């Protein structure tokens with residue numbers, strides 16, 4: 001078992017201000033960045049604030065930025081860094097800081113509430129839902145989400161433009177809209193809620209310029225852009241920019257259900 | 260404090276616009292260089308109006324050729340839809356379709372938004388713009404018409420396929436021959452089709468728009484196949500961009516007499 005001393009810079013402070021603090025700290029084989037943060041906490045800075053829970057990449061609590069890249073502290077192995085490299089750890093830079101590595105991710109909960117929930121189909125009681133696997137595959141990919149909000153943090157639409165936070169739901173919640181729109185039993189359309197249209201009109205789909213940073217950082221490797229955002233954009237086109245569909249809907253309201 | 264971005268008042272006080280230590284600029288720089296090279300090359304070739312036909316090969320930039328000033332190509336796709344009043348290079352008439360297709364392509368959008376517009380330059384690297392409205396307004400809202408360019412790209416690919424078939428003639432229009440140029444054309448047309456069919460709009464139209472795959476087994480199967488190509492859309496975008504330029508360059512070399520097309524049979 002080999003160990004060495006690594007150089008760390010950890011952001012410390014709160015909303016009033018703060019900065020990067022230097023630490024020299026022991027690293028052992030097989031450790032992840034969260035282990036090192038915990039060791040700093042145990043040996044040098046007992047009041048260092050960090051949020052974590054599972055240490056298994058499943059709870060989504062330990063999101064931070066390591067050498068400028070949004071990542072999970074518990075899933076970033078120390079072995080990916082050179083021993084002589086200085087490792088910089090900061091809180092998520094798209095959200096208000098609370099203290100040290102802990103940020104206020106309330107923006108995401110607010111956005112989650114803005115997405116209308118699953119609309120239960122008429123005439124089916126609990127326990128009577130039947131779905132084919134191929135019909136739920138797409139939505140299931142999105143259900144792998146651990147709500148770490150790394151995608152929300154990376155997305156330049158809000159990261160670089162605070163003022164867009166009102167209009168833009170962010171990749172995580174546009175993906176939620178896509179999930180429900182692809183759900184074989186969601187009866188939103190029958191109830192008069194057009195998710196394809198509201199994705200653009202209410203959740204700011206048009207702000208996304210499909211530059212794929214959300215996909216790049218997702219620890220669950222969900223293909224957010226290719227499988228949720230772009231398909232959702234295409235669905236919005238069906239509704240809003242397809243002259244044939246538009247004409248059809250003007251001539252007669254089609255009584256048919258979803259295809 | 261600057262409001263708006265990562266230096267917004269409530270966020271962790273860090274002045275650096277980003278803290279990345281890897282070579283994050285390499286990918287956007289290479290993308291920009293690659294696209295720029297293609298733009299320069301294709302602009303030169305499209306305006307030059309010479310050396311685009313050497314029987315049996317026609318440059319993909321000049322096909323179909325729709326003006327009276329086109330070089331005559333026997334059985335080739337040159338129809339004088341535009342009469343004699345068209346005095347410019349005939350390439351400019353049809354190039355608008357492949358150009359529009361690629362300009363509005365979801366992959367190329369990512370490439371040039373990052374490479375040329377730095378929006379964002381790379382992930383978690385602050386972009387230099389004060390304001391950002393994405394694709395919500397004019398002109399970028401027009402990106403939504405991508406699928407119509409896809410519809411147009413299919414017949415264009417069909418015509419290039421026809422050109423490839425015609426390239427199995429020799430320079431006297433006798434069938435049953437094959438030269439190095441034929442091989443170049445075959446490779447190019449395969450890549451063009453793969454790129455065109457891997458389009459996100461194609462994936463949507465072929466099956467992605469459905470809510471119940473189980474009710475449409477054939478379209479479901481087609482959607483899966485297109486999806487597999489779509490996984491490689493970026494690769495195919497580059498491969499077909501290079502191959503179309505190479506096919507044109509090959510015709511240029513043969514037509515200008517710089518190179519003699521070696522024949523296999």
Ligand code: SF4
Pocket residue numbers: 151154155156157170171207208209210211212213214215225229
């Ligand atoms: S692809 Fe869209 S949602 Fe994802 S990070 Fe980029 S702009 Fe944001």
Ligand code: SF4
Pocket residue numbers: 144145146147148149150151152172214217218219220221222224
């Ligand atoms: S989509 Fe991925 S990156 Fe975004 S919150 Fe879910 S797991 Fe995290």
Ligand code: FES
Pocket residue numbers: 052053054055056057058059060061062063072073074075
């Ligand atoms: S601690 Fe749960 S994801 Fe890292």
Ligand code: FES
Pocket residue numbers: 360361364365366367405409454455457458459460461492
């Ligand atoms: S051609 Fe790239 S997405 Fe359509």
